[in-house]
Amino acid sequence: MRMLSADVKTQIRTIYKGIAAALPDFRSRREQNYIVAEISKTLAGEYDKHRRIIVIEAGTGIGKSLAYILGSIPLALASKKKVCIATATVALQEQLLHKDLPFFLAQSELDFTFGLVKGRQRYACLSKLEMLIGADNGTQMAMWQTKPDNSQVKQLQALLKDYHEGKWNGERDTLTSQLPDHLWQQIACDKHSCHRQLASHRNCPFHKAREDLDSWDVLIANHSLLFADLELGGGVILPDPEELYYIIDEAHHLPMVARDFSSAQSTLRGAIDWLDKIDKTSSKLQNQIKSNHIIAPAQAMQDHVTDLTGLLNQIAHYCDSQTKRFDNPENRIRFEHGKLPEALMIQAENLATVSTTALKQFNKMLVLLNEAIKDGDIPKHQSEQLLTETGFMLQRLENLQKLWKMMAKEDHSKGAPMARWIELVTGKQADYLFNVSPIEVGFMLEKLLWEKAAGVVLCSATLRALNNFNHFTRQVGLSIDDGSRYLALDSPFDFEQNATLFLPKMNTEPTDDNYTEELAEQILALIEGEQATLVLFASYWQMDKVADLVEGKIKTGLQLQGTASRQEILTNHKKRCDANEPSIIFGTGSFSEGLDLPGEYLTNLIITKLPFAVPTSPVEQAHAEYIKMKGGNPFMQLTIPDASRKLIQSCGRLLRKEQDYGRITILDRRLVSKRYGKSLLDALPPFRRVIE
Numbered sequence: 001m002r003m004l005s006a007d008v009k010t011q012i013r014t015i016y017k018g019i020a021a022a023l024p025d026f027r028s029r030r031e032q033n034y035i036v037a038e039i040s041k042t043l044a045g046e047y048d049k050h051r052r053i054i055v056i057e058a059g060t061g062i063g064k065s066l067a068y069i070l071g072s073i074p075l076a077l078a079s080k081k082k083v084c085i086a087t088a089t090v091a092l093q094e095q096l097l098h099k100d101l102p103f104f105l106a107q108s109e110l111d112f113t114f115g116l117v118k119g120r121q122r123y124a125c126l127s128k129l130e131m132l133i134g135a136d137n138g139t140q141m142a143m144w145q146t147k148p149d150n151s152q153v154k155q156l157q158a159l160l161k162d163y164h165e166g167k168w169n170g171e172r173d174t175l176t177s178q179l180p181d182h183l184w185q186q187i188a189c190d191k192h193s194c195h196r197q198l199a200s201h202r203n204c205p206f207h208k209a210r211e212d213l214d215s216w217d218v219l220i221a222n223h224s225l226l227f228a229d230l231e232l233g234g235g236v237i238l239p240d241p242e243e244l245y246y247i248i249d250e251a252h253h254l255p256m257v258a259r260d261f262s263s264a265q266s267t268l269r270g271a272i273d274w275l276d277k278i279d280k281t282s283s284k285l286q287n288q289i290k291s292n293h294i295i296a297p298a299q300a301m302q303d304h305v306t307d308l309t310g311l312l313n314q315i316a317h318y319c320d321s322q323t324k325r326f327d328n329p330e331n332r333i334r335f336e337h338g339k340l341p342e343a344l345m346i347q348a349e350n351l352a353t354v355s356t357t358a359l360k361q362f363n364k365m366l367v368l369l370n371e372a373i374k375d376g377d378i379p380k381h382q383s384e385q386l387l388t389e390t391g392f393m394l395q396r397l398e399n400l401q402k403l404w405k406m407m408a409k410e411d412h413s414k415g416a417p418m419a420r421w422i423e424l425v426t427g428k429q430a431d432y433l434f435n436v437s438p439i440e441v442g443f444m445l446e447k448l449l450w451e452k453a454a455g456v457v458l459c460s461a462t463l464r465a466l467n468n469f470n471h472f473t474r475q476v477g478l479s480i481d482d483g484s485r486y487l488a489l490d491s492p493f494d495f496e497q498n499a500t501l502f503l504p505k506m507n508t509e510p511t512d513d514n515y516t517e518e519l520a521e522q523i524l525a526l527i528e529g530e531q532a533t534l535v536l537f538a539s540y541w542q543m544d545k546v547a548d549l550v551e552g553k554i555k556t557g558l559q560l561q562g563t564a565s566r567q568e569i570l571t572n573h574k575k576r577c578d579a580n581e582p583s584i585i586f587g588t589g590s591f592s593e594g595l596d597l598p599g600e601y602l603t604n605l606i607i608t609k610l611p612f613a614v615p616t617s618p619v620e621q622a623h624a625e626y627i628k629m630k631g632g633n634p635f636m637q638l639t640i641p642d643a644s645r646k647l648i649q650s651c652g653r654l655l656r657k658e659q660d661y662g663r664i665t666i667l668d669r670r671l672v673s674k675r676y677g678k679s680l681l682d683a684l685p686p687f688r689r690v691i692e
Helices: 006-022 030-043 064-078 090-108 126-132 138-143 150-164 181-187 205-213 223-231 251-261 269-288 292-320 342-374 380-408 442-450 470-476 515-527 540-553 566-578 618-629 634-651 677-682
Strands: 053-058 082-087 114-116 218-222 244-248 264-267 332-334 418-425 431-438 455-460 485-489 499-503 532-536 558-560 583-587 604-607 662-666 688-691
Touching: 006 030, 006 064, 006 090, 030 053, 030 064, 030 455, 030 485, 053 064, 064 082, 064 090, 064 244, 064 455, 082 090, 082 223, 090 114, 090 218, 126 150, 126 181, 126 380, 150 181, 218 223, 223 244, 223 251, 223 442, 251 431, 251 442, 251 455, 251 470, 264 269, 264 380, 269 292, 269 342, 269 380, 269 431, 292 342, 292 431, 332 618, 342 380, 380 431, 418 618, 431 618, 442 470, 470 634, 515 532, 515 540, 515 604, 540 558, 540 583, 558 566, 566 583, 604 634, 618 634, 634 677
Parallel strands: 053 455, 053 485, 082 218, 082 244, 114 218, 244 455, 499 662, 499 688, 532 583, 532 604, 558 583, 604 662
Antiparallel strands: 264 431, 332 418, 418 431
């Protein structure tokens, strides 16, 4: 099927008409119609049979979630494919699950099922839960990472009771009262100690949830779950990529999530400690498994542990001798161009080899353990404990192997090198955290996703920087002329009529020592007589400093990010606005995204400073270094495009609905004093401009 069949086209049109009739204030939008058509044509392979990928930037108010639901679901059902919608935020997942998809299901008269796919760590493992509250013997204590108090044990007992009485389904998100993180982590399901072949695991919350998943036509997931699946080769947690249309919403987060997923880290002395435990576990397995096959891997494992411990100790001594190089605010040594010194390189190669063999031997032992459990050679309570214990070890061993393999791997001459660095961790004794991360992830995305998927839609309200897609495509490994489609559709809002962009006269620029004081004066003047204000800062310290300076002068209604939860701050803000009392929110970068304050809840937006990210993370520093080495300019190639996208996002907080209005003030004169300022200004929506 190359062309989009006439039936599907007609079906999409009919559904759209039905939706238009069902929504009282629905406005049929040309842009929305266009997105629907472009998505379904791309996914059907009308533009390019081999590259069914479309990148869409759709401004606020176009209704992009409805557009991609309508553009993909009818086609998927007709061509026997499934749809996976992956988002970056929980808020958007909830909206799709409780609002958008149920509405579409009711209106479209299509017959499809959908649900939310969550990572294992959102589910409780019943066997861990039972062990943690079990009879007070050695195994229970061994399971707790810290000695539990009575109330914790009681809390967990109540959970287990609720589960068996059907009052709780075993998911973290449905708990009536939240458990603290450290407690949840001890009962959370993990891929290593979770075995379907054990009777007690077959009915566990996670496996029950996964059985539903196979029958769904539309799956909602988050970006990290999507990567967890791709990293396993695809088709392990989610359906096969070849059978799936991926819709990646909030796609501007994709490069960062991909980078985090492909990185690895591990300590030295911390690893030596758990290697000692692995040693004890190995001899325990050798004693409890009757088969003679266990002897060889168990003996080999003990030798490998000795070798690994020796190598890690040598590296720790090397790091101890480098104290001067850790003497910086980050306590960090970053290796230039990702190159390790000769002494470390040899050890890293040895660690990569030995950890790979150790992993093979340990997996052999686990196969034998599972066989012994199946044959009933090991009593139930012992087998549960052994599986949990070995699962925990396997996870750490895999992680150790991933780190040293990436540390020792020769970088590709054509692409960017890996970023490699060590951080000094201070505690009872000094330890060293080794880290490695790719700088560029495009190549990996090409291999895992673009080549394999039945089709991909990438969308967000902000994907362009400086009015083009180049920065984004470079980050995700697509290119403008590889057959992928690109659409940029402006928001239907009347920016010129509804909003003013104001750049007041100022004496200082952000690099000036007196800038913070001038900020405080400007902000006081700008909130005078205003009802609903949001002030966005580039850093916490500047926000706190300005808050101190204005404190006595603002009578009431000032709330700072970090003093209460985001939800509480917004609820208080709306209450004050509803009561016609002035309200002011001070926030940082995270408040410039996904914050929805429509209508009278926000009419006065103040942006203190251009969102230039200082490359403080070792990966960003390595990226800048790589661009320099190739003769480029990191400020123009990374910092400016990134700031452009963030500035557009911050300005996007003001107008959320057609009738919204207000003023955006930017207190950074570099927009007019610096050469790059003009390109940043021109990439913003066409607000009415007032520049003093």
